[in-house]
Each structure stands twice: as C-alpha cells, then as structure tokens.
Amino acid sequence: MKITLIPGDGIGPEVTNSARRIIDASGADIQWEIVEAGASVLKTYNTPLPDHVIASIKKNRIALKGPITTPVGKGFRSVNVQLRQKLNLYANVRPVKSFEGIPSLHSNVDFIIVRENTEGLYAGIEHNIGDVAAESIRIITKEASDRISKFAFELAKNENRNKVTATHKANILKLSDGLFLKCAKECGSHYENIEFEDIIVDAMSMKLVQFPQNYDVIVAPNLYGDILSDMSAGLVGGLGLIPGANIGDEAAVFEPVHGSAPDIAGNNISNPTATILSGIMLLKYIGQNKAAQKIETTLHKIFREGKHLTRDLGGTLSTEEFTNEVIRELLKQ
Numbered sequence: 001m002k003i004t005l006i007p008g009d010g011i012g013p014e015v016t017n018s019a020r021r022i023i024d025a026s027g028a029d030i031q032w033e034i035v036e037a038g039a040s041v042l043k044t045y046n047t048p049l050p051d052h053v054i055a056s057i058k059k060n061r062i063a064l065k066g067p068i069t070t071p072v073g074k075g076f077r078s079v080n081v082q083l084r085q086k087l088n089l090y091a092n093v094r095p096v097k098s099f100e101g102i103p104s105l106h107s108n109v110d111f112i113i114v115r116e117n118t119e120g121l122y123a124g125i126e127h128n129i130g131d132v133a134a135e136s137i138r139i140i141t142k143e144a145s146d147r148i149s150k151f152a153f154e155l156a157k158n159e160n161r162n163k164v165t166a167t168h169k170a171n172i173l174k175l176s177d178g179l180f181l182k183c184a185k186e187c188g189s190h191y192e193n194i195e196f197e198d199i200i201v202d203a204m205s206m207k208l209v210q211f212p213q214n215y216d217v218i219v220a221p222n223l224y225g226d227i228l229s230d231m232s233a234g235l236v237g238g239l240g241l242i243p244g245a246n247i248g249d250e251a252a253v254f255e256p257v258h259g260s261a262p263d264i265a266g267n268n269i270s271n272p273t274a275t276i277l278s279g280i281m282l283l284k285y286i287g288q289n290k291a292a293q294k295i296e297t298t299l300h301k302i303f304r305e306g307k308h309l310t311r312d313l314g315g316t317l318s319t320e321e322f323t324n325e326v327i328r329e330l331l332k333q
C-alpha cells in the first residue's frame with residue numbers, strides 16, 4: 001500500500017527516518033511516497049506547502065508526517081493548520097499512555113484526547129484595530145461540535161472505553177463553549193453504555209495532573225485540546241512519547257504531538273518514539289494489525305528493560321542507536 005511520507009523540519013527527518021526503518025522491518029506492506037514540505041522547500045516553491053504535497057495525500061489518503069515549523073513573520077500560515085483545513089482532518093486523536101519502565105509522574109495512565117481540529121481560535125481570523133488593539137475571532141459551530149462529539153463517542157465505543165469527558169469554559173464563554181457543551185451532551189444521550197461528564201478546562205487541568213487515571217476519552221475544542229495534550233505528555237515522560245492522528249473522512253495524517261525541536265535538531269539525539277507510535281496508529285488504521293502489534297510489543301519490552309533509552313528518558317542512546325536496537329529486537333520476534 002502506498003503511503004505519503006513527509007519528513008518535515010528540525011528533528012522531523014531523523015524521527016521519520018527511524019519510524020520508516022522500523023515499519024519496514026516489521027514486515028508491513030507499505031511503499032513510501034516521499035514528498036517534502038516546510039522550510040526546506042520554501043525557496044523552491046515559494047510556499048512551505050506545495051500543491052503536489054496535498055495532491056499526494058489526497059491520492060494515497062494516508063500520510064506519516066514529521067513536525068513542520070511555521071516560518072515566523074513571513075506571512076505564512078501554519079502548514080499544520082493548513083493541512084488540517086485543506087484536507088478537512090477534523091479530529092485530532094492523541095493517546096496518552098504511560099509505559100512500564102519509563103520514569104514519569106504517574107503510572108497506569110491511559111486516556112485519549114480528541115481535539116477539534118478545524119475551528120476555534122485556529123480559524124486564523126485575526127486583525128489589528130489601528131495600533132491600539134488586535135482581535136482574534138473564535139468560531140464554534142454546531143456542525144463541527146456535533147461531528148467531533150460523535151467521533152469521540154464512536155472511538156470510546158470501538159475501544160471499549162467507559163467514559164467521555166467534555167472540557168470547555170462554558171461558564172464564561174456561554175454562547176460558543178455553551179454550544180460545544182450542548183452538542184457533546186446531546187450526542188452522549190445516544191450512547192447508553194458510555195458515561196458522559198463535563199468539566200471546565202481550568203479544573204480539568206488540575207484534575208488531570210492529580211488523577212489522570214480517572215479519564216478515558218477527553219473531547220475538547222481546538223486550543224484546550226492542544227494545551228492539554230502537551231501537559232498530558234508531561235505526565236507520562238514527555239513529548240518524545242506522544243503520537244497523534246489527524247483524521248477526516250477523505251484522508252488521515254499521522255504525526256507526533258511534538259514540534260520540530262530546533263534546539264536539538266541535527267544532533268541525532270531526539271527520541272523517535274512519538275513518531276514510531278504514530279506509525280503504529282497508522283498501521284492499525286489501515287488494518288495492518290500484525291505489524292503494528294509486533295512493533296508495539298518490541299517497544300514495551302525495550303522500555304520495561306530500561307537499558308536502551310534516548311537522552312530525554314535518561315538514557316544515552318542516539319536516535320539511530322535506539323532505532324537499531326528496536327529493529328534488532330523486532331527481528332527476534
């Protein structure tokens with residue numbers, strides 16, 4: 001099966017290369033179609049997101065993508081946001097799971113953040129009011145709120161999870177977040193076996209830090225989902241560990257939650273796990289469960305033993321050495 005691969009910026013090329021090598025070694029049936037986007041193509045195409053990149057994803061319908069930096073102050077909109085909007089990738093799915101053997105604030109954490117991916121503050125409608133103020137327009141629609149709520153409940157149902165928690169700020173944003181909450185609640189009434197609760201996002205932040213084990217599926221408007229997912233990464237060992245999927249009806253793009261990490265780019269020390277786990281999500285999405293399972297089992301084993309870790313997890317291995325170790329273990333299976 002043909003899959004689009006976008007290496008991306010910063011640590012993107014090293015983490016996607018690692019994931020690609022591991023997926024290839026797992027015996028998955030995948031042919032990669034590599035297309036470049038981001039800072040490296042800006043000069044050639046005069047845009048960080050050339051049309052042929054969008055065309056490749058539309059054709060193959062599935063992509064694995066590294067992080068892409070948005071050039072600051074050059075008038076370009078975020079490539080990530082553009083991709084999500086152009087391909088209507090309305091659901092951003094971010095599983096937060098603690099690994100046995102990885103030092104972290106909490107153990108037995110296993111929840112999924114479902115972030116609305118197309119509107120809210122990310123609609124990108126902003127203007128100056130003279131030089132005295134600036135205004136951003138935050139749009140919440142019934143259509144997108146219904147759609148993301150349904151996605152969250154269906155995900156809970158398919159993964160045998162018991163509860164969906166909607167997070168919002170409807171006490172202050174009575175109309176916009178009020179609408180989001182109303183849609184989530186209404187949607188929940190159609191799922192008898194799944195509990196529904198709602199929590200304002202400030203309280204949610206505290207509770208997630210104290211009792212992350214209490215959550216199963218969390219559904220949130222765009223910005224809250226973004227902030228809660230980085231925070232959640234911190235609960236289980238850091239950004240190097242959290243994968244993500246951007247899912248729409250026509251296409252799906254899998255990518256780590258972390259950004260391009262320019263501070264460590266090019267040093268061969270980044271942790272490719274978030275991208276490898278994104279690859280596992282991709283394999284499951286296209287029905288290649290056997291390969292996905294093989295990689296998952298291998299990672300769990302390596303983390304449990306705790307001998308072969310990258311620096312962000314307190315180890316000493318380079319990106320490449322860690323990748324080699326995963327492949328060595330994988331081939332034993």
Ligand code: ATP
Pocket residue numbers: 011015067068069070239240241258259260261262263264269270271272274312
């Ligand atoms: P961007 O603007 O592209 O989001 P950023 O500077 O915000 O880049 P992030 O990638 O979002 O950087 O991550 C913040 C910090 O977390 C990084 O500076 C880096 O030190 C660390 N980090 C993120 N991802 C990884 C990783 N895969 N392996 C190791 N460290 C990471």
Ligand code: MG
Pocket residue numbers: 258259260
């Ligand atoms: Mg960042």
